[in-house]
Structure formats: C-alpha cells, structure tokens
Amino acid sequence: MRPEGDPFVMKKLLEDHRKSLGNVEVIEFVDEAEIERLRNKVDTGVPLEIHWTWEYGSEVEELRRLYEKGKVSQWNAETDLDWSIPVSKDDWVLNPQASLMAQACALMGKDEATQKAAAFDELAYTMSQLLHGEQAALQLCGQLVNVCDKMDQKWYAASQVIDEARHVEVISKFLARKMGTIYPIGPTLKVLLDELLEAPGMQKKTLGMQTLFEGTAVGIMDLMRNESRNAFFTEMIRRVEQDESRHAAFGVLTMRRVVKEASESERAGMEDWAFAILEALNANQQLDMLKLFGPKYGIDGENLVRLLAGLPNYAELNSLAFMHTVVPNLQRLGLITERTEAGWRKAAMMVDQRGASAGGELPLVS
Numbered sequence: 001m002r003p004e005g006d007p008f009v010m011k012k013l014l015e016d017h018r019k020s021l022g023n024v025e026v027i028e029f030v031d032e033a034e035i036e037r038l039r040n041k042v043d044t045g046v047p048l049e050i051h052w053t054w055e056y057g058s059e060v061e062e063l064r065r066l067y068e069k070g071k072v073s074q075w076n077a078e079t080d081l082d083w084s085i086p087v088s089k090d091d092w093v094l095n096p097q098a099s100l101m102a103q104a105c106a107l108m109g110k111d112e113a114t115q116k117a118a119a120f121d122e123l124a125y126t127m128s129q130l131l132h133g134e135q136a137a138l139q140l141c142g143q144l145v146n147v148c149d150k151m152d153q154k155w156y157a158a159s160q161v162i163d164e165a166r167h168v169e170v171i172s173k174f175l176a177r178k179m180g181t182i183y184p185i186g187p188t189l190k191v192l193l194d195e196l197l198e199a200p201g202m203q204k205k206t207l208g209m210q211t212l213f214e215g216t217a218v219g220i221m222d223l224m225r226n227e228s229r230n231a232f233f234t235e236m237i238r239r240v241e242q243d244e245s246r247h248a249a250f251g252v253l254t255m256r257r258v259v260k261e262a263s264e265s266e267r268a269g270m271e272d273w274a275f276a277i278l279e280a281l282n283a284n285q286q287l288d289m290l291k292l293f294g295p296k297y298g299i300d301g302e303n304l305v306r307l308l309a310g311l312p313n314y315a316e317l318n319s320l321a322f323m324h325t326v327v328p329n330l331q332r333l334g335l336i337t338e339r340t341e342a343g344w345r346k347a348a349m350m351v352d353q354r355g356a357s358a359g360g361e362l363p364l365v366s
C-alpha cells in the first residue's frame, strides 16, 4: 500500500522514448537498430504455471455457456467469405473521413488518386498491426489453457485458440490477396504485446489481452466496419467482431470475479497497469505509421500530430476507439476510479458521453 499523504504519480511505460509535441506527450522510436532488435526478438521466456484439474464437471456455468456458443458460431475463413469481391486501390475501401492519411493529403491539396493511395496504405498498415495483435492473442490463449485451473476455463480458452487462429488466417490472407503487403509490427505495439505475453498468471494475461487489447480492437474494428464501402471488408470484419464479442465476454466474466476477490492494493495495481498499457499505446499517436509513409506523401508526422492535438474536438476524436468498449468496461469493473480518471482524461482517452450509463450492467455476448 502507498503511505498516507504520498502523492500518487502514475508510472508510465517507455519513459526514455517520450517527448512533447505541442500539448501532447508522445512515444516515438527513432533508432532503426533498436526497432530491428525489437522485431528480431521472436523468442521470449515466459513463467508459465501448468494446472491439472480432476474436476471434469462444469463449475462455472456462464463459461460453459460461452464455450457452447463458440462451438455453434464457428466459420470457415476460406469458404464462408466471397473472396471474388475485388478490393481496389482505385476505390475508397473506407470512407475518406476515416483515413488520417487521406485527410492529411487533402489538407495539402493533393489530388483524389493520391488521397486514395494514402488511405489504401494506411488500411494495409492498420490491418497488419491487427494481424500481429491476433498472433499475440493466439499465443496468449494457448498460455491460458495451461494457467487456468478450472476445466470450464480451459475449454473456453481452447475454443478461443481456434478463433484466433482463424483471425490470423483471414487477415493474413486478406493482406496477401487483396492489399499485397504485410507491414512489420510497429515497435510500440511489439513492446506492449511482449509485456502481456511475458506477464505471469492468468489475471494479468486476461486483463491485458481480453479486456484491454480486445476491447480496444473491437472499438477500432467497429469504427472501420461503420465506414466501410467494400462488401468483402464489411463481412470479414463483421465475422471477426462476432468472435471478439465472446472473447470480451470471457474477459468481463473473469475479471469481475478477479476484482471482487482482490485486495485493495491488488485492485489498485491492476488499475495502474491498465492505464500504463493503454496510455502507452495511445501515446504513439500513429507516429510509427507516419514515419513509414510520411516521406512518400510529403507528410511531416510530428507536425500532423501537433495539428490534430490542437483541434478543439481532439479529445472526442482521439477517444472514439477507447470510449467504444474498453473505458466503459474498466469503469464498471472498478479499474478506472477517481484516482486515475484525470489521467485518462488528460491523455484524451476519456470524454463524457451523452446517454452513458455509468455503473450499469456489463455488455456481454450479443
């Protein structure tokens, strides 16, 4: 426990990669050798506990129901999607306003063909990062099969393993067949996913993957699906999102019990960690992507971030993906409290939402 009167200072990740751009603090990787080292680190040691259980009957009815739901909701990435639908650089795959790169190009007076090309590059980059995140989810769920101690949890985690394998399959095939490129993982994302994969125990793994990353990913995917103009893309994301809602439900059901049984200092530790992970993800502000495409389109990434952060509606725009699922879930779980709320607001990851029902029931599988 912290001593009384000791002012709480939120510990931030990647301190030595931070700097200020106007009124925002960002995380930026500039050393190419360091980025290469991070990407080449493909082996990592993980402290993994393996639990046997001799209780084969159901102990957690709600997880058994989730497992049953997973069994009847399986789909085949190869045969359930119409791969004959074209995805072209010459069309808007998403609405232009959904693309930061297209907007930046429009602002500089570039023609529509250039704006479309920039949006296409951005989509390929975003889907590549989601793909690497799916691989992390696949590996993490494999760990959960071992570290969980109840049979219902093991069965559920095993069913998520096949879901994540399908997501890796469908997104990698989409990138290879429709977009022509798979971009390497951004360094900030690699650091954060390693943090989750290397975390000990099921509590941090479930909080990190199912609550934080899957909650954020669902927000991003939902925003993209709503902006989609391409029938193939819409259907692919819709199917992936449907699986992800089961995964988020597991996170919520599990974390609700974990938080209830945790001591106050353990709960506060989870609250701090949740903020540290997502604050660092947000603090990159797409700079990893802008560094890659900036020279091609004549965009100065740092200037663009300064410009965005100065917009009067910056917090509303920046918080969209976070306010969709992950922030409301953390609030309801008691993992964002008065102690940390100001930090979330300062990072423009949390805004007041009209009609939000604070403290209501957690949304589970639709």
Ligand SMILES: [Fe+2]
Residues within 6 Å of the ligand: 134, 137, 163, 164, 167, 244
């Ligand atoms: Fe997934």
Ligand SMILES: [Fe+2]
Residues within 6 Å of the ligand: 137, 164, 214, 243, 244, 247
């Ligand atoms: Fe998932």
